[in-house]
Amino acid sequence: MLKKIILIVIIIICFKNKSYAANNDKNMLLVLDNIDYEIINELIVDYNCSIGLMNACIENYFKDIDLDSYFMTIASGEKIKAKRQLDNILTLSKICNANHKKLKYIGKGKSSILIDKDYISMEEKEGLDIIYRKEWLIEKIDNFFHDGDLLIVDLDIDNIEERKEVFKDILSIYNRRANILIISQGVPQKFRVRFNKTIVPVLYIDKHKEGGILTSDSTKRIGIISILDLFPTIIKNMGISTTNITRGSPIYTIKGNPNRWESIxxxxxxxxxxxxxxxxxxxxxxxxxxxxxxxxxxxxxxxxxxxxxxxxxxxxxxxxxxxxxxxxxxxxxxxxxxxxxxxxxxxxxxxxxxxxxxxxxxxxxxxxxxxxxxxxxxxxxxxxxxxxxxxxxxxxxxxxxxxxxxxxxxxxxxxxxxxxxxxxxxxxxxxxxxxxxxxxxxxxxxxxxxxxxxxxxxxxxxxxxxxxxxxxxxxxxxxxxxxxxxxxxxxxxxxxxxxxxxxxxxxxxxxxxxxxxxxxxxxxxxxxxxxxxxxxxxxxxxxxxxxxxxxxxxxxxxxxxxxxxxxxxxxxxxxxxxxxxxxxxxxxxxxxxxxxxxxxxxxxxxxxxxxx
Incomplete structure (x- = not known):
């Protein structure tokens, strides 16, 4: 218990005084089981999405991504193998807790690793089984956004049309009310070409900007970002300074044809x-x-x-x-x-x-x-x-x-x-x-x-x-x-x-x-x-x-x-x-x-x- 108190104090010192108090944006991280070409092209055209290709390699790019390591890395902004503990590492949950930001998770998938259950309130520990109805899901999101800052939703679309429509409904309602980051659980099947086991698509809706193509100062490459960039992006959108100690850099949109992603x-x-x-x-x-x-x-x-x-x-x-x-x-x-x-x-x-x-x-x-x-x-x-x-x-x-x-x-x-x-x-x-x-x-x-x-x-x-x-x-x-x-x-x-x-x-x-x-x-x-x-x-x-x-x-x-x-x-x-x-x-x-x-x-x- 004493170690947790000391860690919280350190986090507050590192982040509290550098937070952007004026930033009250709502933020949503959508984790999809799969992102295919059809979804990407629809989101670019219909929902003002920016797109980038993310390197999700944690250890060996010849092997399939380990999902535990994948989500632990996103949660901490450091490349972490699945067996390693997060006790002494800054995570999204710890930073939210230290800066009085409210985080909630909806779903029951592997992505629950993104939250540290010791640092969020009791009623949010277990997550929720999703009912894929528009009215039910919108009600849950609205209730949370009344006083919440970051919502993580795990959507198992499973190529079912009704679920795709629910996903699109979420975007159509919230694409100008929240910053929305969309990632997949590992490498989508249609991206597994030419021995690729690490490159995954990332879609991003910045409520303040028009769509385009993603980049970051970590990669300095048009259309390419790193998995380490997601952590500083999320905390920056909540008004918390990323500081120079983060290994990644916040992603941002530049003008350009987002359809270039396929050629890249x-x-x-x-x-x-x-x-x-x-x-x-x-x-x-x-x-x-x-x-x-x-x-x-x-x-x-x-x-x-x-x-x-x-x-x-x-x-x-x-x-x-x-x-x-x-x-x-x-x-x-x-x-x-x-x-x-x-x-x-x-x-x-x-x-x-x-x-x-x-x-x-x-x-x-x-x-x-x-x-x-x-x-x-x-x-x-x-x-x-x-x-x-x-x-x-x-x-x-x-x-x-x-x-x-x-x-x-x-x-x-x-x-x-x-x-x-x-x-x-x-x-x-x-x-x-x-x-x-x-x-x-x-x-x-x-x-x-x-x-x-x-x-x-x-x-x-x-x-x-x-x-x-x-x-x-x-x-x-x-x-x-x-x-x-x-x-x-x-x-x-x-x-x-x-x-x-x-x-x-x-x-x-x-x-x-x-x-x-x-x-x-x-x-x-x-x-x-x-x-x-x-x-x-x-x-x-x-x-x-x-x-x-x-x-x-x-x-x-x-x-x-x-x-x-x-x-x-x-x-x-x-x-x-x-x-x-x-x-x-x-x-x-x-x-x-x-x-x-x-x-x-x-x-x-x-x-x-x-x-x-």
Whole structure:
């Protein structure tokens, strides 16, 4: 009992003084057993509904959603597994109780998990069996809305027309009297296409706004929201501040054609398939090339052709992101493979290897997307954020991070190679590195692990090529201070900005919750890194590439050949990317994609190396 009293006091301190007293909106959460295409289209047209696609993944997006975890996550705004207790976690019921907001539940379904029965009055504990008659249900809702704030109704429509009509009657009466959020119990049957087990539709009626398409600051994607966004949306609509400690952000409506939801859905699940097909092809090609190299101590021309095809496929995908708006899986895959293969065949025979130049162009087109057209990156297989997994919704994922970092090394050495004036070369490199930092910062690429990787790796380039000071101690101190300043500036600017991002929200939670938030984050990230290293297919690619790198190092050591700065730069950036990113194995893989191509290119140009 004492623990509950203390928890209520904490909730009041966190939320009470920040509530919006003037907001007296009535709010309704309707939980349907199923939301099919027909219902969605009718609600959009007839009831001024906005629509979005919600990622409902709690743990593993290859498995069906566990409904207990699903509703516990909605109730708390944190991803919670079914076996975990809610005693020490803020929930809708606890916040309503602390802020004198009245909550009631009507129904007998799984969604009853949304209410914490210890924090609502006795007469509301058991719920009510619903009688699917308009008069009965409207009477119950009216009685509650006389002095209530949030009503949760579980409707088991079961594809029965009479029940559908009752549902529509509720919307027609209350769509201008209350904010209405409509969700389904798990993934509707008609959304279970192309291996989708996590994307569900969400419909929303904001009594103050016209219908449109949903988004949130958690995803920064048109038509996409997160399951963690429902909790702050509901409490904000009741006039309670969400504060920065909530992991999600309130959803809101933007102008646009709500019928776009279907193309957004099909593009998302389609690109997920494309991403893994191409990744599988890349793994096969690179593993084959590396194993043959290890066995034969050299490459064949077919190996050169294959690695160049991989490099061109990445570039073509980025170009297609600019051109193609609506996705067709077969056309996309055919275009990427045939154009890449054709170009690799033609370039080897007619104009020679263009590895350096193609790497530079790939790098520049990614930077263009980061600063001017981020959606084009999402439409490429390399830049697509896996909406089905829900780990990242916006910014640069760890795949395209690997491409950006790998091509950045090539670009820096390309500048150094072709600009003879040392002063101008250094100045251009410094400006270019600064651009990479900005591209990865919270305001653009929003990849903090990539930002740290770039800082720790490029200080090596700076120390070797720019400053070259004799006083090693002062140089080391200078670089440590430089790293600290760059990290602090990125976090601080995100924290104070209106549109707060990942790191800003993380710092806010540390201030409110304490150092345990850091410990939890480190544990989660460490588990993810370890998981990616030991579980196939990522473990296979990791081991193959590690053998390749160790073999190169062993040969250099035996032959008393010093590794070049570009070799060391690749090794350093691969090492940091692996450790500082939760899916660092994929970053490692794509950086090594360019390193492998670079080594083959160098051996093609140097006749002292063996080419079979």
């Amino acid at each position: 859905f099909l593009n998302s699940v389609g690109m997920n398939i494309i991403k893994y097909i191409i990744y599988g092809v890349f793994v096969f090609i690179q593993s084959t090339v590396i194993v043959r190299y290890l066995l034969n101590n050299g490459y064949k021309y077919i190996d050169v052709f294959l690695v160049n095809t991989c490099q061109m496929a990445i570039f073509i995908s980025l170009v297609m992101g600019i051109i193609i708006k609506n996705l067709d899986i077969y056309i996309y895959l055919s275009t990427v493979f045939f154009v890449s293969i054709g170009w690799s065949f033609y370039s080897r025979r007619s104009i020679g290897n263009m590895f350096d130049l193609l790497s530079v162009f790939t790098n520049l087109i990614i930077l263009y997307g980061v600063f001017f057209n981020i959606e084009m990156l999402y439409r490429s297989f390399i830049g697509y954020n896996n909406i089905l997994a829900g780990g990242r919704f916006y910014g640069l994922n760890n795949d395209i991070l690997g491409v950006l970092l790998g091509t950045s090394i090539i670009t820096i050495f390309y500048i150094k190679k072709y600009i003879d004036n040392k002063f101008f070369s250094k100045m251009i490199i410094i400006c270019y590195i600064a651009i990479i930092y900005i591209a990865l910062s919270s305001r653009f690429g929003a990849n903090f692990g990539g930002y740290l990787t770039a800082i720790f790796s490029t200080v090596f380039v700076i120390s070797k090529f720019i400053f070259k000071r004799r006083n090693k101690i002062s140089s080391i101190v200078f670089l440590i201070i430089l790293v600290g300043i760059l990290v602090f500036v990125n976090i601080y600017l995100d924290y104070i900005s209106y549109d707060i991002g990942y790191m800003g929200r993380f710092i806010s939670r540390i201030k409110e919750i304490g150092s345990q938030e850091i410990v939890d984050m480190v544990i989660i990230k460490a588990k993810q890194v370890l998981f990616m290293i030991i579980v196939p297919p990522w473990s296979i690619t990791f081991l193959v590439h590690i053998f390749f790198i160790l073999n190169l190092y062993r040969k250099s050591y035996k032959q008393h050949i010093n590794l070049s700065y570009i070799d060391i730069s690749f090794f350093v950036i691969m090492f940091f990317s692996l450790l500082l990113n939760d899916t660092g194995v994929t970053t490692f893989f794509y950086i090594n994609t360019y390193y492998l191509t670079y080594k083959i290119d160098m051996q093609m140009k140097d006749h002292t190396f063996k080419i079979n």
